[in-house]
Amino acid sequence: MPFPITSGAATAKGFGFTVRPSVLADYLVVAGGGGGGKGQGGGGGAGGYREFTSQSLVIGTAYTVTVGGGGNGATSNTVAGVNGSDSVLASTTSAGGGGASSRSQSTGASNGGSGGGGAGGGGASSGAAGNGNIPSTSPSQGNNGGTGYGAGFGYGGGGGGGAGATGSNGTVNGGNGGAGTASSITGSSVTRAGGGGGGLNTASAGGSTAGTGGSGGGGNGTTNNSAAGNGTTNTGGGGGGGGQGPSGGQDGNGGNGGSGIVIIKVPENVTATFSGGVTSSLSTSVSGFNIYSVTATSTTSETVTFAKVSTGDFLVVAGGGGGGANGGGGGAGGFRTSAGTSGGGASAESKFTFTLGTSYTVTVGAGGTSAANGGNSVLSSVTSTGGGYGASYNIRAAASGGSGGGGCLAANTAGSGTANQGYAGGAGNNGNFGNTYYGGGGGGASAVGVAGPSGAGGGNGVASSITGSSVTYAGGGGGNYFITNTPYYGTGGSGGGGNGNSVAGTANTGGGGGANAGANGGSGVVIIKIPDIFTATFSGGVTSSLSTSVSGFKIYTVTATSTTSETVTFSAA
Numbered sequence: 001m002p003f004p005i006t007s008g009a010a011t012a013k014g015f016g017f018t019v020r021p022s023v024l025a026d027y028l029v030v031a032g033g034g035g036g037g038k039g040q041g042g043g044g045g046a047g048g049y050r051e052f053t054s055q056s057l058v059i060g061t062a063y064t065v066t067v068g069g070g071g072n073g074a075t076s077n078t079v080a081g082v083n084g085s086d087s088v089l090a091s092t093t094s095a096g097g098g099g100a101s102s103r104s105q106s107t108g109a110s111n112g113g114s115g116g117g118g119a120g121g122g123g124a125s126s127g128a129a130g131n132g133n134i135p136s137t138s139p140s141q142g143n144n145g146g147t148g149y150g151a152g153f154g155y156g157g158g159g160g161g162g163a164g165a166t167g168s169n170g171t172v173n174g175g176n177g178g179a180g181t182a183s184s185i186t187g188s189s190v191t192r193a194g195g196g197g198g199g200l201n202t203a204s205a206g207g208s209t210a211g212t213g214g215s216g217g218g219g220n221g222t223t224n225n226s227a228a229g230n231g232t233t234n235t236g237g238g239g240g241g242g243g244q245g246p247s248g249g250q251d252g253n254g255g256n257g258g259s260g261i262v263i264i265k266v267p268e269n270v271t272a273t274f275s276g277g278v279t280s281s282l283s284t285s286v287s288g289f290n291i292y293s294v295t296a297t298s299t300t301s302e303t304v305t306f307a308k309v310s311t312g313d314f315l316v317v318a319g320g321g322g323g324g325a326n327g328g329g330g331g332a333g334g335f336r337t338s339a340g341t342s343g344g345g346a347s348a349e350s351k352f353t354f355t356l357g358t359s360y361t362v363t364v365g366a367g368g369t370s371a372a373n374g375g376n377s378v379l380s381s382v383t384s385t386g387g388g389y390g391a392s393y394n395i396r397a398a399a400s401g402g403s404g405g406g407g408c409l410a411a412n413t414a415g416s417g418t419a420n421q422g423y424a425g426g427a428g429n430n431g432n433f434g435n436t437y438y439g440g441g442g443g444g445a446s447a448v449g450v451a452g453p454s455g456a457g458g459g460n461g462v463a464s465s466i467t468g469s470s471v472t473y474a475g476g477g478g479g480n481y482f483i484t485n486t487p488y489y490g491t492g493g494s495g496g497g498g499n500g501n502s503v504a505g506t507a508n509t510g511g512g513g514g515a516n517a518g519a520n521g522g523s524g525v526v527i528i529k530i531p532d533i534f535t536a537t538f539s540g541g542v543t544s545s546l547s548t549s550v551s552g553f554k555i556y557t558v559t560a561t562s563t564t565s566e567t568v569t570f571s572a573a
Contacts, residue, residue, distance in 0.1 A: 021058075021572055023056070023270045023306055023308060024055065025056075025264055025265060025266045025306075026052065026053045026054065026265040027051070027263060028049075028050070028185050028263040029087050029093075030048070030050075030235070030260040030262075031048040031087040031094040031260045032097065032259050033046050033070050033096075033193070033217070033218075033231040033235075033236045033238040033257030033258045033259075033260075034046075034082070034083050034097035034099040034114075034196075034257050035071035035072045035080075035254050035257050036100045036199070036239035036241045036242060036256075037074050037101045037116070037117070037119050037242065038073070038075060038077045038081075038241075038253050039102055039103040039119070039244040040103045040119055040120035040122075040156070040157050040198075040251075041073075041100050041120075041198070041199045041221075041241035041242045042100030042117025042157040042175075043100055043159045043160035043174075043198050043238050043239070044071060044073070044084075044097055044099060044160045044195070044219070044231065044239040045099075045100070045110075045115045045130055045142065045145050045167070045195055046142060046162045046163055046177075046196075046218065046237060047084045047095075047096055047236030047237075047238075048094030048113025048141035048193075048236075049094060049114075049192065049193040050141050051181075051185070058306075059307060059356065060305065060307065060356070060357060061305065062275075062304070063304050063306075064088050064302070065088065065278060065294055065304045066085075066262075066297050067087050067234075067262055067297045068086050068096050068236075069260075070085075070233075070237075070256050071083045071085070071096065071256065073239045073253050073256050073257075074099070074102045074253065075253050075254075079105055080099040080100060080101045080109060081101075081257075083097065083098055083099045083112050084096030084112065084238075087236075087260040087262055088300075094141055096112055096260075097112045097113050097142070098110035098114065098115045098132070098161070099116050100116035100117045100118070100119070100130075100158075100160055100196065100198075100241055100254060101122070101157075102119050102251075103121050103122045103126060103244065103251070104122065105125075105126045107126065108126060108127065108129065109128065111134040113134075113142040114132040114141075114142030114144070114145070114160060114162055114163060114178065115142070115145035117129055117130075117146050117148065117158030117159050117160045117161075117170070117196070117211075118170070119158075120156045120157040120170045121148070126148065127170075128147060128148075129144055129147045130145045141163070142163050143162060143165055143166040143178050144161050145159065145161045145178075146159045146167035146169040148198070149169065149170035149175075155200075156171055156173045156199070156207055156221075157199045158175040158211075159176045159177040159178060159195050159197050159198050159214065159221075160197075160214070160218065160238035161178045161238075162177055162180045162195040162218065162238075163178075163179075163192070163194075164179040164180055164214075165178040165179040165195075167198075168198075170200075171207070172207035173200060173207045174197055174199055174200040174223075174241060175197070175211045176211045176213075177196045177212065177237075178194065178195040179194055180193040180195075180215050180236075182216075183263075185265050185291070186263060186283060186285065186291055187286040191215050191217075191235075192217060192236055193235065193236040194214030194216030194218030194231075194235070194237045194238070195214040196213055196219045196228070196229075196237065196238030196241060197210055197211030197213045197214075197220045197228075198211035198240075199222055199228055199241030199244070199252065199254075200241075200243055201223065201224065209223075210228075210243060213237060213240055214238075216237060217235025217237025218231060218240070219232075219238065219258075220240045221240040221241040222252050223243040224244065224245050224252065225242075225245040225251060226243050226252045227252050228241055228242045228253065228254050228255035231256065232258045233258050236257070236258055237257065238257050239258075241254055242254045259295075259296070263293050264291070266289065266292075266306065267290070268284070269310065269311075270306055272304050272305070273305050275302045277301075277302045278294055278298075279294070280292050280293060281293050307356060310354055311351040311353050312528055312531070313352070313528075314338050314352045314382060314526070314529070315466045315473075315526070315527040316377050316379050316382050316383075316524075317336075317474055317509070317524045317525050317526075318375065318377040318386045318401075318402050318421075318510055319333050319365035319367045319510060319521055320332050320368065320442075320477065320496070320497070320509075320512040320521025320524075321367075321372070321373050321386065321387035321390065321401050321403075321442065321477070322368040322371060322389045322390070322518055322519065323390045323498065323512065324370065324390030324391045324398065324406070324408060324515050324518055325515070326393040326439070326482075327391045327408030327439040327480070327515050328390030328398050328405050328425055328428060328439045328441070328442065328456075328479045329390045329406045329442035329456065329458045329476055329478045329490060329497065329498070329515050330374075330389055330405055330406075330505065330512030330513040331390070331399075331404045331405045331406075331449070331476055331477075331512050332443060332445055332473075332476050332495065332497065332511055333384060333385070333386055333387045333401075333403070333521070333522075333524045334376075334385040334402025334418055334421030334422055334445075335421055335422060335473060336384045336421060339465070340465065341462055342462070343417075343422040343423075344419055344420045345446070346419075346420035346421075352380065352528070354380075354570045356534075356571055356572060361378050361379070361380060361567060362378065362380075362538070362561060362566055363376065363378040363526075363564050363566065364523060364524050364526055365386050365524040366523050367505055367513065367522045367523045367524075368386060368520065370513070371389050371396065373386045373387060373399055374386030374402070374510065377510075377526055384402055384421060384524065385402040387403050387405070387442065387476075388400045388402075388403065388404045388405040388415035388443075389405045389415075390408070390440075390479065390512070391407045391409075391413070391414070391428060393408050393412070393437065396412065397414075398412065398413065398414050398440075399415045400417070401415060401417070401422075402417065403421070403425070403445060403474065403512070404416045404422075404443045405425045406425035406440030406443075406452075406476070406479040407425060407428035408428035408440070408515075409428050413427070413428075414427050414428065417443045417448075423444060423446070423447055424448050425448070426440025426449030426450045426452065426459075426479065427452065428451075429452045429453050436482060437452075438452020438453050439481050439490075439515050440452045441455075441476050441497075441500075442476030442497065443459045444459025444474060444475045444476040444493040444512075445461045445473065445474035445495065445510075446459065450490060455491075456480060456488070457492075457493065458493030458514075459476040459493045460493040460494045461474040461475035461495020461497070461509070461510075461511070462495065467549070467550075468555070473495045474495050475493030475495030475496050475497030475505075475509070476492070477492055477493075477499075477500070477511065477512030477514045477519070477521065478503075479500050480514075489514070489516065492512070493512070495510075495511055497511040497514075498513045498514035499514045500514045500516055502517040503519055504519040505520065505521040507523050508524070508525040509522045509525070523560070525558065525559060526558040527558070528556045528568070530554055531552065531553060531554075532548065532553055535554070535570070535572075536554070537570075538556075540566075541562030542562075542568070543560040543561070544557060545559070556568075
């Protein structure tokens with residue numbers, strides 16, 4: 001097993017190799033159960049059962065994972081049931097359960113994870129039980145099967161061995177399968193790997209009862225010529241032994257063994273990715289853990305790879321909207337963050353989660369021109385919406401966006417903000433006498449834009465200290481208005497909003513553009529703050545800078561992206 005590392009990757013420079021981080025996992029590996037014998041047949045042995053806790057698995061390494069199928073029950077009384085197939089996780093292999101013997105074969109039951117039961121009525125040859133824990137493991141992966149009873153008709157087959165107990169010997173009745181073993185790895189106690197019950201001929205010798213399958217999915221044995229019960233799927237239970245009729249040609253077939261299972265329990269910040277031939281499910285029923293149950297694999301070359309999911313803080317501000325011509329100010333770009341209050345009065349969002357080696361989209365939205373919204377800014381699944389443009393006098397209404405553009409005249413209405421990102425623009429007004437009209441200020445991340453008659457100021461932005469210093473972003477642009485042909489200009493909102501006398505929004509604040517000539521909005525910004533045990537690498541079209549001003553963290557500020565397909569990838573430092 002690889003040795004555990006509790007933090008980031010360490011590089012042994014003098015030796016020229018890198019040790020990657022690992023995770024401690026619990027896992028259970030149960031092999032397929034063995035098939036039951038035919039005609040007073042023994043019960044199939046349970047699949048090998050191996051459970052471990054706090055085992056080290058290296059992040060980024062592809063480990064083999066295999067779920068063993070159950071062995072077929074015997075359909076001829078001269079051959080044994082088929083052994084189950086092995087189940088595998090990494091270097092841990094659980095052996096398939098041993099097939100049980102049939103009445104007329106010349107050898108006894110097969111060895112395996114747990115041994116198959118011997119047939120009844122066949123004497124010393126076919127009555128011999130198979131051994132469990134083959135190959136030998138510590139702790140033991142299973143137990144021996146039970147021996148068959150007597151020579152001739154009317155005797156019971158032995159029960160298959162189970163993970164928790166030896167199979168019972170056959171008597172004038174069939175032997176019961178050995179009990180399985182319970183595990184609570186999934187959060188609930190489930191018993192698996194029970195041995196199959198032995199079969200019986202009730203026509204003579206006084207017996208009346210076939211063996212029952214052991215707890216944990218063992219199949220029941222049968223009497224007369226009935227086919228035996230199969231081991232339960234995904235338990236590794238052994239198949240039951242077939243019965244025998246009172247005359248030749250009426251032997252019951254052995255039951256098939258149940259398929260195995262592989263269960264892996266890792267901390268909730270670790271994910272597992274499986275190759276295409278794996279059938280699996282994920283449970284989060286145990287607080288703090290991801291539990292993967294692998295129920296089938298199509299080949300013996302399937303794999304599982306583990307990745308550690310880490311968290312960091314983010315600030316994503318979109319581009320501000322352009323100001324309107326002789327009208328409303330541009331709305332600020334949408335403001336979303338995990339490090340403090342978000343826009344629109346919203347609380348902090350959940351931290352950004354990332355997996356080492358995975359690429360995530362990163363985009364910085366441009367500021368909008370006059371009559372154009374700002375561009376969206378993106379970090380993975382977090383998208384902040386570009387600010388809405390301001391209304392233009394007698395031409396167009398304002399647009400909605402992260403924050404809405406300011407209106408102008410009663411007909412040129414203000415734009416709405418996006419919930420949890422920003423506020424609406426201020427309303428415009430026609431005025432009460434000739435040559436008078438009012439444009440409203442653009443909405444900001446923390447306030448609605450000021451209405452035209454009240455000054456047309458842009459709504460204020462929101463301050464963030466994600467970089468270690470308080471900086472305000474996403475202020476709305478100021479509108480402009482006329483009173484008897486005299487122009488007046490609203491003030492841009494704090495956080496980069498441009499004043500209403502054609503001042504552009506400040507670059508990398510997402511501030512809205514000022515009105516009058518219709519100034520451009522300010523570009524947005526994406527800031528990522530991660531523990532300093534990690535490093536961010538950006539694609540070629542990204543303009544970024546790194547700060548380590550906050551102890552224990554790396555803070556990346558992305559100020560421009562040349563396309564909407566740029567990425568950031570995280571690795572251990």
